[in-house]
Structures are given as C-alpha cells and as structure tokens.
Amino acid sequence: MELLLTLLLLCSLHSGVLSCPDGCQCSEPRVHCSGLPDFPSAVPSSTSTLYLSQCSFDSLKPEDLAGFSDALNIFVIKDSGVREVSPDTFDSTPNVAALAFTGTEIQDLPEALFQNLQKLNSLSLKSSKLSVLRPQWFSPLTILSQLDLSRNLFTSVPVETFHPLTQVQYISLSANNISHLSVETFKGLSEMRILRLNRNMLQELPLGVFDDLVNLEELSLHDNLITHLHHDLFSKTLRLQKLFLSHNRLTTLPQGIFLNLPLLSQISLYENQLESLVPGLFGPMALQELWLYDNKLSRLEDDTFRNLTQLRLLVLSRNHISHVSGGAFRGLEQLGEVSLHTNLLTTLQAGTFQGLPSLVNISLEHNFISSLPSGFLQGLSHLGQIDLSNNSFPNLPKESLDALGAAEEVLLQQNPWRCDKDIVPLRDWLKLHPSKVNQTLVLCESPLSLSGEMVTAQTDDILIPLSSTEEPVVTSTEKRRKPNTPPTKRTTESPVVKTTPTSEQEEVTSSGQDQNTMVSGDTSIILIVVAVVCTAVIITVIVSCICWRRNKSGKGEIGRGNKNSVL
Template sequence: MGNTQDDECETKPATNVRDAAEEDTSTMAAFQLLFPLLVSCVAASAHPPRHLPACQVVQMDVFCSDLSLRSAPVDLPRGVQTLDLSRNQVQNLTRETLAYHTGFRHLNLHSNNIHFIQPGLFKDMTDLKVLDLSRNHLNVFALSKINIGPLTAVESLDLSSNGLYTGMSDYFLADSPSLENLSLNGNSITKIAQNTFSGSSSLRKIGLHNNVILEIEDGAFDSLNRLTELDLSKNSITCITDFNLCNLKVLNLSKNSMELFQSATSADYYNLLSLDLSENKMLYFPRLPRNNRLEHLDVSRNQLQSVNVTGTPEKKAFFSHLRYLDMSYNQLKSIPECFFYCMASLEVLNVSNNCISSFSVTNEGLLRTVKIINLSHNSLQSLTFGENTLQSLEELVLHGNDLATLDHGIFQRLPSIKHLQLQQNNLQICSSDQNHQDPPGCVSFASIPNLQYLDLSENNVRTLPANVFSNTPLTLLDLSLNPGLDMDKDSLSGLEHSLVHLLLRENNISSLNTDLSSLRSLKHIDLSTNQLTALPMWNKDSSIESLNLQNNHLVTLEYSTMLALEHSLKTLYMGSNPLSCCSNLDFLHMVQNSAVVVPDIETVTCVHEEYSEPVNIEKVTQEMCHTSGVQNYVIAVLVIGLVAVIVSVLLVKCCRSRKPKHNRSFNA
C-alpha cells in the first residue's frame, strides 16, 4: 500500500504539469481563435465602415457589392432581409462585421477574403434561408476545427471555391437540419465519407463538381432520403459498381475516369430521369436498373465498342421512358435493330462520330417516336429504311459519310422529314424526267411533302437537272462547294413560292443560267467565291434582303438590276471584286446614300486609272471621275484642233502648188 501511496505522491507533480500544459494549449488555441477577432476590431477602428449612401437599397434589401468594404455599413435599415456584400474585402466575419443585425433572410458574401468566422455567429439568425460563402478562404478557418453552426433555418449554402479538402466540410454541415441545396464545387475534396452529410439529412441537391474525388464510401448518401440531384462531374471516380439511390432523379458523372457503371441487382423502382456519363473511359454500355424511368442518357465521348444486347429479359433494363440517347464520339461499329426494341419513347438518337458502316430500320414497330437521328461522321456505306418506318422522323443528319449510293426513293419514305443534312458525301441527284438516263445510285428529292431544309454542299454534284425539287417545299437549299456545278435553267422550278435561302458559294460559276427572278420568296442568296462577271437578272418584284457577291470577277454592275433590288435589299457583301470606280458611279452613290448595309465596306475597293492602288468605295466621288473626263475632253479637243491646223496648212500648200503660172512679156 505504501508503495502505492508513494507512487501516487510521485505522480501528482506530473499530473499538475500535464494539466498546466493542457491549460496552456487551450489558452493558445483560444488566443489563436480570438486573435483574428482582435485584429478585425483594430482594423475596424482604423478603417471605419462606409455608410449606406454607397449601397443600393430596394425596400428591405441592401446591395453593397464591389465597394472595397471590410464590413457592412453601420446604418443598415432596421429589419433588413437581404444583404449583398459580395466582391469586397471582408476578412473576418463577426457580429460587428454584419452591424449586429440578425434578421437576414439572404446573406451574400461570395468573393471576399474571409478566413475567420466568429463561433456561434449564425445561432440567432433564425430566419436565414440563403447563405453564400463561395470564393473565400474558409480552408483557413476549417483548420481550427470549430463548427460554424447551428444553421437552424438555412436552406441553401454555397461553399464552392474555398480550398476545402476532405473532412473540412463537416464543420459547416454538422448542424444544418433544414439544408436542401449545397454547393461544394471547385474545392479539393478527395473522399466522401459515410458521415459527411449526417448533419444535413434534408438535402435535395448536392454539387461536388470539379473536386478530386477518388472514393465514395458505402452508404455516404444512404441517409439522404430526399436527395434528387447529385453533381459529381469533373472528378477522378473510376467506377460505380452498386448504384442504389432509388430516389435520385439527376446524376452527373461526366468528366471522370469511369470505366464501369453498374446498378445494384434489385427489383426496386428507380426514379432516375437523367444520367450523364459523358467524357469517361467506359468500354461497355452502362448496366442500369431494370425498373427505371430514365429519360435522358448521355454516354458520349467514351470508348464504347458495342452496345450490350445480350442477357435474359429478366436481367435486361427496359428503356420505355427514354427520350434522349447520346452515344456520339465512341468506337461503335454497328447498332443492331434489336437494341431499340425497348425504346418506345425515344425522340433523339445521336450516334455521330463513330465507325458505323451500316444502319437500318426495317421493323415498323421500332423508333416510332424518334424525331432526330444523327449519323454524321461515320463510315456509312449502307443506309436502309423500310416501308412505314420512322414515321415521326423530322431531322436526319448524314454529313461526313462519303455516301455514294442510296436507294432512289429513300427519303420519300419519310413522311415527316423536314431537315436533311447531306453535306460531305458523294451523292448524285436523279432527274424528275422518267425518260432521262440517271446515274446509278442517284437520289431523288422530288415529292418530299414536308422537306424544308436540304444541305447538299460538298457532294461533287456535277449537274442539277430541271425540276429536281418539284413538289418539295424547300425554304433553304445549300448547293455550295460543288465545283463545276452545271445548273439547268429550270433546275429550281417548283420553288418559286417557298425558297427563302439559296447558297451557291465556291462553285466556280461564271454565269447563272437559272432564272432567279422567278423565286418570289427568295430573301437570302450567297454567290460568293465564284467567277461571276455579271449579276443575275432581278426585277422590281424581287424580295432579296441579303446578297453576298464577295470574291467574284465583277467589274461593272448593271445599275438597273441594283435599282430593282434597292427597295428590298438590306445587306450587301461586295469585297474582293475588281470593280471599276467610274463605271459604277450610280451603284456607288446608291451604296453611299441608301439604307443598304455593306458589312465588309472597308475591304470593298474599285480600280481608278489615275491611282496605282485600289480605292475604297467610300472615298470615290463624282468629281474624281468628272475631272478625269474633263481632262480627257480638253486633251481630245487640243489634239483635234492641232490635227485641223495641220490639215489646213497642208491643204493651203497643196492648193498653191496646183495654181497655174502666167507668162509675163515686155515689148521694146
């Protein structure tokens, strides 16, 4: 017992020393915590807060952003509900900083230098609903390991771009029972722990975009029964193997390093409406819940090589609600028709920028509701649409496939088609004349009752026969970049009352045989980068509003033609033409004095015989040409006068030389 007592006596001094050390540590921690407050008080006394006149007051809302303030004005109105102190120089957030007001409903403090928050500051703010602390230095405050709560009534909290890393968000979320909307975007969080959101069970929306998240612990979101929107984009997540958030409606996992996405094997009904898995490294199509109501699925910019159509019906997911599917920028080589069997509501299908060589829809029951199909930039060699298929299709994008042959009437089978993008292929156009010998594999564009937009640029089209668009109400026709295009004089016949936009740029056209004056609805025409030496003929009934004549060989413009356009023309492009200054005075006067806008007028020049360099058309005056004319007239008169004098002298000499000489005699 004695030894025990001696031991106790001997340990007492050590205990006292430890207690003293702990007391010193606590004192030091308290001093470190209170030091910023002391500094803020000194700074406040040295820099008294600005008064209210610098701020804007709207009823009970005060806006003081961008005023270099260190604290709120001292004369805030009693009962102020909104205070905006964003983009100022607030460093320490204290009661004094907020002028001792506690009745705020909306407090905006983003883009300051806040690195200290007074403990318990928000305890009495029982009406505070929205708190924005984004773009500050709250990582410094988090080092003190002190909770800022309670945030009794706060429903929206923005902590984005604060340099927070793993575990630091806990000090802001530990006691926020009403929090629904949370932003932690743009921080340095690497891990979502199981208890990260344990103090915020009412969360509905969480933003974790642009962090460095590598790991999500099991059950991290399980307690959030109300969570409907989760943004985990731009992180470092590699796989999701057991997705089980049944109540979630929107999930964004784009821009990660995802290689696999699998849902938990369950008969539960999932409420997920939108899933974004774009810009990842997935090799396989995601395995989604069998019972789902997914409407929007984006798996673009991955490494998909095939779509998964195997498996028993009991395990396969049904996509009966899916409306939007994006699989662009992958490595798909084919898409079997059976892949679409369970997509009864699909409206938009994007499979552009893959390696697909063949695409067909032959079953009447498939893709009945699809409105847009994008197959651009693939390796298509075969395209097949069966009778009575794709009855709702309105837009078909096929550009960049180098298609050379298609079924003659493939587009006539699409009764709702409005937009056809066929640029960058190698298609030839069939004639509407049955007696005409058409090239093999040509495509017909006649009698497509709803087609309004047709792009045939860069197709190496050589000839455009007559009436090729008859009974097709096109409003836009692009035939650009078909060098050597030969247009029949009636090739646009049938478009007189529908065509509004006509593009014929870069076709090496030297003259237009086609009568454009008959196109009464034509408003915009692009004839740039050709070899035109004369304008097409138009009359006073023309509706042309925009005309592009850049990069042609125009020297003289028919004034009567330009006069016919003047009443409707609004925009004219004329640059890079060898115009003559003095042969186009009427046209230049019209441009200088009418309401016609010439956007490239600074580059529009003309040639004047007295100037070595081209002259900008804005600087051309009638005097420049009249002076030149008078000088030429004077010179001509002088020359004629001189010639007349010379001729007169010569005539006089000639007459004298021919006058008879009389003999004179003298008698002695």
Template sequence: MLCPTLSIFLLMCLPAPAEPLPFQQWDLTDLGKTVDVKSLMMLMMVNDEEDGSADREFNPPPEHPTCPFGCQCNLMIVQCSDLGLHHVPYDIPPDTRLLDLQGNQITEIRENDFKGLNNLYALVLVNNHISKVHPRAFFPLRRMQKLYLSHNRLMSIPRNLPPMLEELRIHDNHIRTVPSRAFYGLERMNCIEMGRNPIRNSGLEPGAFDGLKLNFLRISEAKLTGIPKDLPDSLRELHLDQNQIQAIELEDLRQYGELYRLGLGHNSIRHIEYGSLFYVQNLRELHLNNNLLSSVPAGLPEMKYLQVVYLHSNNISHVGVYDFCPKAFSVKKTFYNGISLFDNPVPYWEVQPATFRCVSDRMAIQFGNYKK
C-alpha cells in the same frame, strides 16, 4: 419536386411523360463556376409557399440586426460572394434562409461555422478552396435542402449531411471514393451532381447509394470504364458523359427501367450488346454522340417512347430502313423529334426515305458535315 438538370439556373425540370422533348444539344461540359442566386431565391420562395414554410415561425430577429462586413443582407438572404473571405463570417443573422459564400478563399468549414442557422434553406460554397469539412459542421442545418460545394478541393464526401437535403452539387473536386452508405438516411435526396471527380468504378463502393430515391445523377468527366452497378433504380436522368466507357453489356441497364434521359456521349463505346436497351423502355432521350459506334444500336425501333437520339460524331457508315422505326407502325407510341447523324461517314443520299417514317418532321433529322 423540382429536379435540376444541366442548366446553370438550377430550375429546369424533367418533362412529363406526355410532353415531347426539344431537339437541342445539352451542354454537358461544365455547369459553370457560379450559381445563379436569383434563380435560387425564386426556387426558395416557391418551396416556402408549397410546404407552408412562408408561414413558419422562425427564430425572432435580433434587436439590433447584424450583417457580416462587406456582405449584403436582405429578406433572410445573405450574399457574401467574391469578398476574398478566408473563413465563414461569424455574425450571420440567425434567420438567414439563403447564404451565398461563392467565389471566396475559404479553405475549411469549421465545427461552429453554421451554429444557430437552424432555418437555412440553401448554402452556396462554390468556387472556394475547401479541402476540409468538420464532421459536425452541418448539424445545426436541420432544414437545409440545397448544398453547393462544386469547384473546391474536397477529397471525400462530407460526413453527416443535413437530413432534409434534396440537392447536392459536388462537381469538380478531388473525390476518388464514394463509400458504402455515404448518403444513408437522406430519404429526400433528389439530385446529386458529382462530375469531374477522379472516380473509377471501383471507387463506387457497394451500397454507396443505399436508401436513396434519386431522380438525377451525374458522374461525367470521371474515370469510369463501364456503367456503374447498384445505382438507385428510381433514376430518371443518368449522365455518364466524358468517361472511358467502351461497351454497353446486356445487364448494364437492367435495373434502370425508369430512365427518361441517358447521357453516354464522349466515351469510347464501340459495342452495344443486342438486347441491352430492352430494359430502358421508358427512355425519351439517348445521348451516344462522340463515340466509336460503327452502326446504329440495335433495339431502337422497339423503344416506344424514344424521341431524341444523338448519334453524331461516330463511325456509322450505313443506316438501314428498320434501324429507327418498327415494322409494325402502331408499335411506336411517340414520333422522333430529333435524330442527329452528322459527322458520320453515312452516304445520306443512299438512305431510303422510309427509314424515317416515324419522325415528326424532316427538320428533325441532321446529316452531313462528315470530316474525312
């Protein structure tokens, strides 16, 4: 199952455990205000081939094919983006699989807007002015797997989401609360992107993610002051960048032992309690850049599979010979292929070469560029 990460193309997958991660800085600031429909079409076709949907019998096409005025309709794909629409068009072909309505002026999703679209796979509503979704609006969409509602004006998560939904992007709205059992029954949900919403820790009600087996969750650019509790323990990627987190306490990561990638950059983290990283032994990539750390976090040498560590733009003034690599060399299962320490007051000429004895290549270490 594909799990989109931080790429606007929506197709990037988690690496397999045995594959090294590339040393590159992910763009954690924004996912853009448009969806790459071509990539989504490719993903839809791959999905159809994998689950046999390509051979599924759909509703027979109408005798006289229809297409909403101004839209482009071809091969069960209806593109109505950037047309200044104020409502969802009423004459969408019933065999539509991908409906693109991004970049319009839609303010409300009404009860019967998607009536008859039983075969819809993906719905793109990015960059509209939607503030209201009728609680029964998604009832006809029994097979829909992708829903994109980012860059709108929603105050809450829509009710009665489609039961087959695998990916929900609701980035950049006005959501403050994720109520208990908000996603209950969505057993196939794999990826939720809900960054840039004014969500506080108190806004994540107990049981909000009950029943989910997520791989990917992003709550960046919110108002979190700590790592949330009771998120799905199945998570492989958790991105909490650009919040107000000040510390990582001992129990904060206890239930997230399956994490491969953890994003905590652009916070105000000063302290990481000793032993707190013990619970994420499968971690491959750790983002702690742009924080207030004064030392390299304890526990990195014991993380056997850790390959990439972002520590740039902190207050680290000393790097010890055992900060990254274990004393017993055989304990480290994979070499680092990226350690960033630039924009720190580290006198790099004083760092002993043996400090990076478990790094794959000298080019994987980044020093210098400290701004006084």
C-alpha cells in the same frame, strides 16, 4: 412640451430605422453592399437580409453581426476577399435560414462554426478554396435541404459527412478533385432529389452507392474518368428523370443497366468510348432525346432502341459506324430527327428508315456513301430535310432520285460528281426540283475540264460523247490545222495516232534519215518523260483535291464549338 418630446422621439426612431450604411443600398429589411473595404457599420437592427459583394475585408467576426444578429435570416458574401471566419461568428444568429460564402479566399472553416444554426435550410460554400471536407460542419444541420460545395479543392468525402442531413434534397460536389466514393457516402439520404458529382476525378462507382436515394430525380456524373458501370447501379433509383454520363471513359454499357428507369426523360452518353450498344440496353422510359455523338460505335443492330417509343431526337454523329441494320430504328414512331453524320457509312439498308412516320430530318453528311437503295425513304410523308453532302456520290440513278422526292430539302454539295452521261438523271432532276436543292452548290468534280461547273449547266453534247464509230481522232496532220478549222469526221476506225514523223517529213536524204531516226528516238524519250510527269501531276492534283475536300468538310463541322454541329 410632452407632445414635442414625443414627436422628437418618434423622429429619432424613424431616422434610425431608415439609416443605411455608406456604400450600401437599403430596402428594409434588406441591405446590399458592394465594393466595401471594411464590414459595413451601423447596419439597421431590423436587417433580415445582408448581401455583400466584391468587398475587400479579409475576416468576419461576431461583433460584425452584433447589431442585427436576432433579425438576420439570409447572409451572403460573394466574390470577396474573406479568408478567415472566427469560430463563434454565428453563435448569436439563431434565425439564419440561408448562408452563403461564394467566390471567397476561405481555405478552411472552424468545425463548430454552424453549431447554433439549427434553422439553416440552405448552405453554399462554392467557388472557394476549401480542401478538407469536415463532417462536423454538418452535424447540427438536421433540417438542411440544399448544400452547394462545388468548385472547391476537395479530394475525398469522409463516409459520415452527410449522414446527419436526412432532409437534404440537393447536394452539389461538382468541380472538385474527388476520386473515390464509399458505398455509404449517401446512406440515409432518402429525400435527395438532385445530386451533382460532375467534373471530378471519379474512376468507378461502388455498387449500392445510390441505393438509398429512392427519390432521386437528377444525377450528374459527366466529366469524370469513369470506365465502367455495374448493371444494377441504378436499380433502386426508379424516380430518376435526368442522368448525365457524358465525357467519361465508358467503353461498354452492361445489358439492362437502364431497364428500371421508367421516368427517365433525358440521358447524355456523348463523348465516351462506347464501341457497341447491345439490344435490351434500354427499357421502356419517357426518354425524348438520346445523345451518343463522339463515341466509337461501329454498328447498330436490330431493335437497339426499340423500347424508346417516345424518343424524338437521336444523335449518333461522329462515331465509327459502318453498318446500320435495317431494323436498328424499329419502334421509334415518334422519332423526328436522326443524326448519323461523320461516320464510316458506305451504303444504307433499304428499310433503315421505314416505320418512322414522324421523321422530319435525316443527317447523313460526311460519310462515304456512294449509292442509295431503291425506296429507302418510303413511308416518310413529313420529311423536311435530308443532308447527303460530302459523301462519295459520283452520280444518282433515277430510282434514287425518285426516292429523294419525299424530302422538302436535299443537300447534295461537296460530292465527287462525275459529269458524264450518267449524271444526266441528276441534272434533269435538279432542274425539275429547283426548290429542293441549292443548284449553285452541286458542282462537277470530274473530268478536270468541267471541275467546278454547275451540274445543271451541262448540256447533252458535253455530257454524252460521240460513239466510238463517230469519235473524231486527231492525227498529227490535223494538229497542224488552224484552231478554227473543225476536224473531219471518220466513219471507220482510225489507226492509232503515231508519234513518229509522217510521210511529208520523210522526204529527206539517206544521210538525213539517220539523223531523223536519232531525233525521233530522242523525241520518243522526251514524250515518255513528259507523259510520266503529267500523270504524276494529275494524280497529285486529284489526291490533293480529295484530301482537301475531306479535310475541309470534316474539320469544318467537328471543330465548331456550337453544340448544334453534332446534329
């Protein structure tokens, strides 16, 4: 009998441990519930992790956690309709180490809600509707290491808010509406590793605001309204490895602002309004990629990037650059790719790419380059691709083509190639290097009779016209020849072709002469009008083609959402 009672007792205890609330999945000690209209009942007392998602209950009370409060260690409510949390909800859950309310309808929280959560290590309140940041929330959380407040409606940060969080390593305030920070906002947070302030309304950063963040490794300031930076702003963050400043309103960068960042390996400065980069801007650092596209840079001076000896990618596309000094890239011995497309370049300096033994790709498309300096690719033994498409080349002489021989692939399409005798070197070079260029895309633009035809398809008799002493002149008599009758070659210079009648047409009476004179005058007027109209039409067609080509090539690249379009 006693054995039977013992077995019954063990079975009842076992069934209690294995019980799982309706609509939930249980894997002791974890419970995951989704789509519940109410807080789950009969949660096992041993539950240490409770994850609730897409639930529609709107409030959270102490009694909801009563049956497993001592065991609870991780509690997450995500993408649910919770609007209210009672003040004493977590008074009996002292072992909670991770707490998250993400994607909820919560607009405010009781000031003392976390007062008994001294073991809390991670707190996430992101993607809710909180509008007021209350310092009292964090005063008892002395061992908190991760705090996520992103995607809320905060507009300001009280000075003392984070001061108790002396152990915090990660804070995210991104995607709020914060417009101002105090110089003491992050005071005492020496253990901070990652700080994210991106996607706010910050216009300026007070000098000293980051001075206590001596162990900071990542700082996100992109997508704000910042107009200027103090040259000593990052002077104390010597361990900084990643710095994101893109999509702000910076017009200048003070000399020396990046001098004391030896560990910096990633920086973004694209989509600002930078007009110049002063030499001495960058100090020695571990930077491997530098993104500067979509600014207003107009010139690149000597030694601008000289200290960036580990740089492998330099993106300068979609600026207003019209001049690149011959020593602009000096010192970049590890540089593998440079992008200068969509600028205002009309020419290149002879030594622009010298001293760059690791260079593999050069992007120069969408500029206005019409000629290349002799030997401008000298010393580039590993060059893979150079993109010269959509520039202003009418032709390329032999010395320029010899320089292009250093590249494995050359892009030459969408240039205004003029198919006359000066295009012969390019034609012959294309035929000699069929693997380097897609010949079907290198097309004549002028003269109109050859427009759209492949350069390689043109023969000498088309491209090299007869000399002036051999050039046939079509007279009004010859115009009346049958179409298949060749004109007679002349060895002497012919008079200018007249538009008045020939002697054959002058065999008329004196009365007919007056009439013929009137007809001749009318004919001259008509021919002049026709000539003017034809000239206007030709000019309109040429201008339209140029605009269409520029518009197509420019918009086609810039309008792409793919980030690679900037390379």
